[in-house]
């Protein structure tokens with residue numbers, strides 16, 4: 001039985017208490033935008049606007065790990081900042097720490113068991129019917145119809161490495177929140193907040209029922225992607241309509257390079273080279289290097305892909321990018337016996353030198 005603490009608090013009370021009792025410098029959390037329809041990950045530096053926050057709203061306008069890396073990469077915040085991350089965002093954040101693109105210092109990390117999100121374009125704050133269906137699915141531990149395929153197949157929807165966890169799946173929105181404090185930092189925060197940590201409740205059985213549904217969905221998704229990519233032509237077909245906008249890499253939390261190799265001068269060819277390629281092949285399709293870009297990106301970051309779904313959310317031509325990267329990435333991860341974002345101390349396989357490795361691929 002997991003130990004949790006029923007704090008008898010609602011989320012806005014809790015975030016307000018972080019300012020009042022922990023004296024945090026800020027709280028970074030999903031919030032309503034003034035238009036009243038969309039949301040954005042927002043850093044609040046005072047408690048007055050906290051009523052606008054919607055931490056559990058089922059959309060991911062940006063992978064928050066990328067945002068938190070912006071204000072922790074070059075300097076540690078002078079005072080504690082509380083950040084609210086979904087499990088896949090927390091995994092991405094852990095990967096960024098390993099490559100020195102972010103820091104845990106002076107952060108208090110909140111996370112929760114996540115029921116998934118809708119494609120960003122397809123959900124607004126005013127979509128009551130959809131949101132009611134989502135709330136029903138959350139409270140009963142089921143996938144809600146319409147959430148992103150990569151979320152419906154997400155088996156790592158409970159957080160790892162957080163200071164404060166909030167139990168979400170299996171609870172209705174009018175119930176008080178249930179917290180657990182897995183780290184020393186989290187327990188110290190509980191003490192400062194005056195929470196009674198002796199008041200424990202059992203974990204909801206809805207979490208296991210959601211996990212079961214997702215394991216089956218993951219198997220189906222893997223089989224589907226494997227079948228579509230069974231040969232080189234399959235790969236070409238999948239990326240056939242790619243317009244080479246590279247939006248998928250711009251939003252990926254793991255693609256952190258300031259100057260992407262695939263946007264560099266290496267890929268700006270002299271005019272003659274187009275004619276040489278055209279003559280060699282008989283025809284040349286534009287934009288060129290579409291598949292090369294995706295294979296290159298996979299080889300650069302596939303081992304760290306946390307299957308967050310951002311790349312697919314932004315693709316203008318609806319290529320199932322994150323389903324492909326999740327499936328291909330998990331194969332690369334299995335090869336190195338590596339689980340991205342699971343353990344902060346585990347080095348990245350591509351940065352760790354092993355004298356004997358992958359010998360089966362040698363001549």
Ligand code: SF4
Nearest residue numbers: 087088114116151154
């Ligand atoms: S992939 Fe989807 S379900 Fe999994 S943690 Fe991220 S948002 Fe939640």
Ligand code: SF4
Nearest residue numbers: 252305306308309311
């Ligand atoms: S490749 Fe796509 S799914 Fe994987 S981490 Fe990057 S944005 Fe997320």
Ligand code: SF4
Nearest residue numbers: 242243245246248315
């Ligand atoms: S976002 Fe879509 S169209 Fe743009 S490069 Fe990626 S796969 Fe191609």
